[in-house]
Amino acid sequence: MEKQKLQQLLADMSLKEKVDQMLQLSGAFYLGDENQVLTGPARDMGLQKEDLEMAGSILGAAGAKTLMRLQDDYMKKQPHHIPMLFMMDVIHGMKTIFPMPLAQGATFHPELSKECAHAAAKEASVMGLHVTFSPMVDLVRDARWGRVMESTGEDPYLNSCFAKAMVEGFQGENPGEKGRVASCVKHFAGYGGAQAGRDYNTVELSEHTFREFYLPAYQAGIDAGAELVMTSFNTINGIPASTNKWLMRDVLRGEMGFDGVLISDFSAILETVAHRSSADECEAAVKALEAGVDIDMMTSVYSANLCRLVEEGKVQESLIDEAVGRILELKNKLGLFENPYKDADPEKENEVILCEEHRALARKTAAESFVLLKNDGILPLDLNKKIAFVGPYTENQEIKSSWSFTGDAKDCVTVKSAAREVFHPERTSYHNGCPVIGRDVELIGFTGTEEHKISEKELRIMEEEALTLAKEADLVVMPLGEHYLQSGEASSRAMLDIPEIQMELFRKVCRVNPNVVVVLFSGRPLDLREISAKARAILEVWFPGTEGGHAIVDVLTGKSNPSGKLPMSFPYCVGQVPVHYNEYSTGRPNLPGMKEKFRSKYLDIPNAPLYPFGYGLSYTDFEISPVRLDQNQMDQEGTITARVTVKNIGNCSGTEVVQLYLRDNYSSVVRPVKELKGFKRVTLLPGEEKEAVFVISEEMLRFYREDGSYGSEKGTFRVMIGNSSTVTDGAEFELV
Ligand code: BGC
Numbered sequence: 001m002e003k004q005k006l007q008q009l010l011a012d013m014s015l016k017e018k019v020d021q022m023l024q025l026s027g028a029f030y031l032g033d034e035n036q037v038l039t040g041p042a043r044d045m046g047l048q049k050e051d052l053e054m055a056g057s058i059l060g061a062a063g064a065k066t067l068m069r070l071q072d073d074y075m076k077k078q079p080h081h082i083p084m085l086f087m088m089d090v091i092h093g094m095k096t097i098f099p100m101p102l103a104q105g106a107t108f109h110p111e112l113s114k115e116c117a118h119a120a121a122k123e124a125s126v127m128g129l130h131v132t133f134s135p136m137v138d139l140v141r142d143a144r145w146g147r148v149m150e151s152t153g154e155d156p157y158l159n160s161c162f163a164k165a166m167v168e169g170f171q172g173e174n175p176g177e178k179g180r181v182a183s184c185v186k187h188f189a190g191y192g193g194a195q196a197g198r199d200y201n202t203v204e205l206s207e208h209t210f211r212e213f214y215l216p217a218y219q220a221g222i223d224a225g226a227e228l229v230m231t232s233f234n235t236i237n238g239i240p241a242s243t244n245k246w247l248m249r250d251v252l253r254g255e256m257g258f259d260g261v262l263i264s265d266f267s268a269i270l271e272t273v274a275h276r277s278s279a280d281e282c283e284a285a286v287k288a289l290e291a292g293v294d295i296d297m298m299t300s301v302y303s304a305n306l307c308r309l310v311e312e313g314k315v316q317e318s319l320i321d322e323a324v325g326r327i328l329e330l331k332n333k334l335g336l337f338e339n340p341y342k343d344a345d346p347e348k349e350n351e352v353i354l355c356e357e358h359r360a361l362a363r364k365t366a367a368e369s370f371v372l373l374k375n376d377g378i379l380p381l382d383l384n385k386k387i388a389f390v391g392p393y394t395e396n397q398e399i400k401s402s403w404s405f406t407g408d409a410k411d412c413v414t415v416k417s418a419a420r421e422v423f424h425p426e427r428t429s430y431h432n433g434c435p436v437i438g439r440d441v442e443l444i445g446f447t448g449t450e451e452h453k454i455s456e457k458e459l460r461i462m463e464e465e466a467l468t469l470a471k472e473a474d475l476v477v478m479p480l481g482e483h484y485l486q487s488g489e490a491s492s493r494a495m496l497d498i499p500e501i502q503m504e505l506f507r508k509v510c511r512v513n514p515n516v517v518v519v520l521f522s523g524r525p526l527d528l529r530e531i532s533a534k535a536r537a538i539l540e541v542w543f544p545g546t547e548g549g550h551a552i553v554d555v556l557t558g559k560s561n562p563s564g565k566l567p568m569s570f571p572y573c574v575g576q577v578p579v580h581y582n583e584y585s586t587g588r589p590n591l592p593g594m595k596e597k598f599r600s601k602y603l604d605i606p607n608a609p610l611y612p613f614g615y616g617l618s619y620t621d622f623e624i625s626p627v628r629l630d631q632n633q634m635d636q637e638g639t640i641t642a643r644v645t646v647k648n649i650g651n652c653s654g655t656e657v658v659q660l661y662l663r664d665n666y667s668s669v670v671r672p673v674k675e676l677k678g679f680k681r682v683t684l685l686p687g688e689e690k691e692a693v694f695v696i697s698e699e700m701l702r703f704y705r706e707d708g709s710y711g712s713e714k715g716t717f718r719v720m721i722g723n724s725s726t727v728t729d730g731a732e733f734e735l736v
Contacts (some may be wrong), residue, residue, distance in 0.1 A: 001337040001538040006328055009080060010321060015307050017079060020054035023265065023303045024087070024295050027061020030070055046300040053077050055303075056327060057085035059133075062094075062406060064344040067128030075514050083331060083340035087402060090132040090181070091150060092116070095125035095399040096358035096546050097407040101136065101162075101525065103336050103369035103542035105152030105567030106616070108657040108679050110165035111723045113367050117169025119358045122179040124354045124406075128333050128344035130175075131182045133230060135166035137217035138187055141578035143571060144197025146491030147542070149523035150403055153190060153567030154580040154613060156213050157676045160220035167224035175227055176335040178343055185221035187232030187265055188252060189241060190214045194234065197577065198492045203234040208669065210236070211704050213582075219256055227260045227330055231293060233268050239273050242268040243287035253292060257258060261326050262293040263422070264288065270299040281305060286315055294323035299628075316423035331709050335410065354411060359547055366544040367552030373538040378475065378517055380558025380619055383422075385474040388429045390466045390509055392436045392478030401523055401543030402488025411546050415479050415519070418549030422557060429473065433466035433509075434459065436483045438501030443485045451483075463505060467512055473508040475515035477556065478535075484543055487523025496527040496574045503530070510534045519552055525570040528610055540564075558619060563681070564657035565616040565724065569609035576605065580614040581725035582672040603613060608726075614659050614676070615724040620650030620686065624658065627731040629720050640696045642731070644721045648684035655683045656723055658692040663718040665732075674720060690695060694721070701735060 001009075010018075010420045028050055029037045038049055054077065061067065067086050074084040092098045098116040107113070118135075124132060137159055140148040152162040167183045175182040190210055192461040193203040203560055205214065222229070229252065231242040241247055242264045252258050269288040278284035285305040288296070303470065311313045334342060352358075372379070381387060393399065397412040402652060416430045433453035443449065454462075480502045486493060497503070498520075509728055510516055517537040520526070521544075531538060544551055554560040571579045590601040601607050625645040634640045660678035664671045678694045695720065701712040720730035 001332050003631060006332055009082070009390050010325055010328060011326070013080060015112055015310060015317065016322070017054070019303055019306045019573070020051070021056035021082070021296055021324045021327045022320070023051060023055040023305070024057040024059055024297045025052065025055045026298060027058045030058065031061060031066065047340060051300065051303050056082070058299065059087045060089070060123070061086065062088055062127045062129055064126065064128045064346040064349050068341050068344050075340060082328070083336040085131060085183070085331060085336070086129050087127050087131040087133060088124065088406065089134065090120050090124045090129065090406060091136065091403040093120045093362070093545060094127065094406050095408070095411070096123060097404045097412070098362050098545050099151045099369040100401040100543045101265065101365045102149050102524070102546070102567060103544065104365065105158060105162060106371050106542070106564040107365065107368040108158070108565050109368055109681060110161040112368060113162055114165040114169035115361055116365055118172070119164045121181045121360055123353045123358070124181050125179055125343035126345050126348050128341065129181055129472045130336070130342055131184060131228060132170055132186045133186060135163055135169065135183065135221060136186050137163040137221055138190070138192030139214050139217060140192040140568060141580045142194070142197035143496055143525040143568065144492050144494060145194055145572070146402070146487045146523070147192070147489055148201060148568060149401055149487045155567065155582065155676050157217040158567060159217035163217045163221040164224040167221050167226045171227065174333070176333055182227035182330065182334060184228035184230050184263065185218055185219070185226040186230035188229050189220055189232060190236055191232035191234050194614045196571055198247045199490050200292065203236065205236070207237070208704055215256070217420055222256055222258045224230070227333065229258055229260065231262065231264045231268055233265055233271065235275065240268070240272040240277050242293055243272045243278060243284060245287070245291045248291040248293065251264050261294045261330050262292055263663060264293050264297050266297050267299045269293065269296050269301045271466060282309065284629045285309065289315055289319050289323070291635070292323070292327050295322035340678070354445040354546070362545050363554070366541070366547055367554050367560040369542060369544065369564050370551070370555050370562050371540040371566055373540055373611050374532060374535065374538040374561040377714045378515060378536040379539070379556065381475070381517070381556050383424060383557065386421060388431070388469040388473035388476045389419060390431050390433045390470050390476050391478040391480045391505070392428050392432045392434055393481060393519065394432050396432070396436065399482050399521060399543055399548040400545055401484050402491065404545070407546065413547055414548035414614055415549045415552050418553040422553055429465040429469040431469050432462065433502050433505045434462055436502070437499045440501070441483065442501050443483060444494055463508070466505065467508055470509045471512040473513060475517065476509055476513050477519060478509060479519040479521065480506060481521030482523055484523065494574070496525065498531070498572065506534070507533065508656065517556070519556070525568050526572050528570060529573065533609060537679050538698050558652070561619045561652060561654040562616065563568065563618060563657060565614050565657045566611055567613070569613045570611035572608070572610045574604050575602070576609065577704045579609050580674050584670045585673050613725040615726070616657070618654040618656065620648055620652050620654040620719065622654070622656040622684070622723065623647045623649050624722055625662070626729060627719050629719065629731050629733055632731070632733045633736055634696070634698070634733060636698050640720060640733050642694045642696060642719050645689050645693050646684065646692055647689035648686055651686050653683065653685045655681050657681055659722060659724070659727070660663050660694045661720040661725065661727060662696070662700065663720065664701065664703070665716045665718060667702065667703070667713050667715065671703060674725070676725070692721070
């Protein structure tokens with residue numbers, strides 16, 4: 001629709017019609033018995049029949065036929081036949097589930113995530129969706145927070161690369177194109193900073209840290225053209241994000257240049273009352289509108305109050321026009337005025353979802369996301385050996401992780417089913433050994449899972465059978481890990497351990513067979529001290545998604561050589577958390593040779609995490625040469641080229657992720673000890689060598705300076721290039 005017509009449409013709409021556009025309700029309200037909804041959840045939310053009929057968007061419903069029907073019903077009733085928007089959390093796949101986002105971060109391969117997002121968009125759009133609430137780009141440092149699985153990790157640069165790739169993958173050039181959906185960057189802002197890793201808890205960040213570490217990934221998503229941004233539940237500078245005018249008007253729209261639709265998180269506007277920062281829902285509505293929040297997700301705060309507030313002269317109608325203008329513009333960009341179904345196509349659904357191409361992409365991405373944390377040479381497996389697979393993820397299809405409710409666990413390939421395609425039937429045995437969790441683990445809201453129902457006797461038999469197999473084998477592969485419900489939203493944990501029932505099995509297996517390879521499923525970094533001390537190899541596979549089993553077998557057998565690197569530090573123990581490589585320099589660093597006692601350190605544990613950011617092994621070895629700079633001085637407009645030679649000195653081909661870290665040697669504000677500024681995946685045959693080249697520009701040296709401005713400062717810098725964040729060797733240059 002032409003811009004002018006759109007403006008005319010807005011001008012013709014009644015106030016009520018406009019406010020309806022600002023309401024988003026759950027698809028569940030439309031798919032069941034209307035009377036039950038009206039006398040139950042809708043009534044509890046203070047919603048009337050006409051609110052339900054006229055809400056401008058729906059979240060969480062999918063399926064071409066269903067959404068086409070909802071669209072027809074809506075457009076018939078809507079006075080101007082405005083189409084409805086269908087949104088959903090398509091986080092790491094729609095039906096084909098790709099590895100969870102933190103695992104995707106471990107690939108250090110954003111282009112691959114772009115392809116995954118595109119595949120997810122194809123599946124989502126053919127099922128009738130228009131918008132995905134993804135990517136989640138919140139920076140995370142605290143492994144206790146359950147939502148770390150949804151982020152790509154602890155580094156602003158890495159997160160920015162993935163934010164851009166994912167937005168581009170979902171939207172393409174234009175979200176209105178076939179097979180694309182509009183992307184919503186979330187949660188603005190700083191949601192990952194929840195104190196003590198407890199979900200929905202206070203976020204307390206200095207503005208400096210907020211800007212320096214947390215904002216870049218949102219900015220990258222916005223620069224990539226994300227059509228929507230979602231507010232976060234937390235406060236920033238003491239004001240809840242959803243009613244924070246400074247954050248939304250000045251920072252997001254003003255400084256960061258976002259001009260798309262701003263949607264609240266689920267009931268986040270209303271929750272400002274519980275924060276005791278809005279007196280009541282009327283005040284919450286006024287503040288959120290003034291902050292520029294366009295859509296209220298799942299409450300009646302806007303729909304029940306805004307018309308009256310305008311009539312009473314308490315809010316300006318122009319603010320409502322502004323919000324609705326943006327919503328209509330999004331509908332227009334998606335082409336809904338011309339084709340309200342967009343790509344919904346019941347015939348094509350089966351062709352696109354879970355197609356071979358998407359499964360192959362899921363398999364490849366999963367294999368690239370695995371991080372080989374330890375290997376004494378036992379991997380890749382020697383298929384001539386007698387091998388026992390023992391552990392609760394041997395035959396478990398729940399390997400999609402949280403935020404994949406659109407997919408179906410029954411489509412997931414288990415370790416066992418994939419292994420049976422490759423391993424010798426007579427030399428290989430399989431046993432779950434124990435459930436994922438014992439009765440000691442409570443998954444609040446999920447007590448009484450299948451695991452909880454197994455009797456003591458059954459548990460004993462399981463264990464005995466598994467130990468017999470472990471004893472008879474030459475080596476044991478143990479697929480272990482967290483329950484998938486132990487991470488995700490509202491799934492914070494104070495302990496970063498593997499459920500005790502599995503640790504007991506692990507210990508007993510180690511006693512009967514010392515040749516143990518752990519295949520670790522987890523939604524977050526865990527405390528791996530014991531596993532690390534006893535297992536001969538550890539392969540972190542996160543929650544790998546639909547093709548998990550195949551990808552695991554590909555890597556265990558050496559068909560794929562692991563190249564994943566940790567996107568988040570694995571702490572030594574929970575007491576170290578939050579732990580991240582890019583910490584600020586302290587006045588008393590714990591450096592060798594310095595006086596022991598009065599240094600920044602623990603008495604009982606090391607400062608270093610057990611496995612650092614950027615770390616990950618391969619089945620081959622790489623040698624990285626010292627850094628060579630083409631010059632050691634650079635002016636503001638100039639560049640410096642840094643080079644290293646990477647050589648494969650092992651026996652098989654492999655990929656090394658070569659990482660560039662910079663350190664500002666001296667500056668007006670305290671800076672991180674080092675910062676990732678580039679990375680390159682270098683694939684080499686045995687004996688082959690290649691150069692990895694990085695161009696350093698002044699832009700990469702910028703930061704928030706003492707006076708709050710953003711820019712660089714003259715002086716010397718250290719360039720370090722290596723294969724993890726622990727690299728220290730490097731070369732120096734001067735910015736003049
Ligand atoms: C989550 C969001 C999500 C929304 C809609 C909220 O609880 O915080 O990330 O997009 O629900 O499902």
